[in-house]
Amino acid sequence: MSKQIVSTESAPAAIGPYSQATKIDELVFTSGQIPLDPATMEVVAGGISEQTKQV
Known part of the structure; x- marks a missing residue:
């Protein structure tokens, strides 16, 4: 089983202590x-x- 954390500048950054x-x-x-325009x-x-x- 492979696990990968996903992060992109195309979406708003996580507000709390979690990954996108x-x-x-x-x-x-x-x-x-949340459906924000970055x-x-x-x-x-x-x-x-x-x-x-958007989400």
């Missing part, structure tokens, strides 16, 4: 994801559909 995501084999576990730090406009795409 953890990949174990072919599974990806996310935590604390350029503006504002919630993405367009409702739940666009916010889900």
Whole structure:
């Protein structure tokens, strides 16, 4: 079983003491994801559909 911590500048940094995501084999576990635009730090406009795409 391989475990990889995932971190990207394309998403807002984690606010708490956790990773943006953890990949174990072919599974990806996310935590604390919120639909912010990393350029503006504002919630993405367009409702739940666009916010889900951002996350």
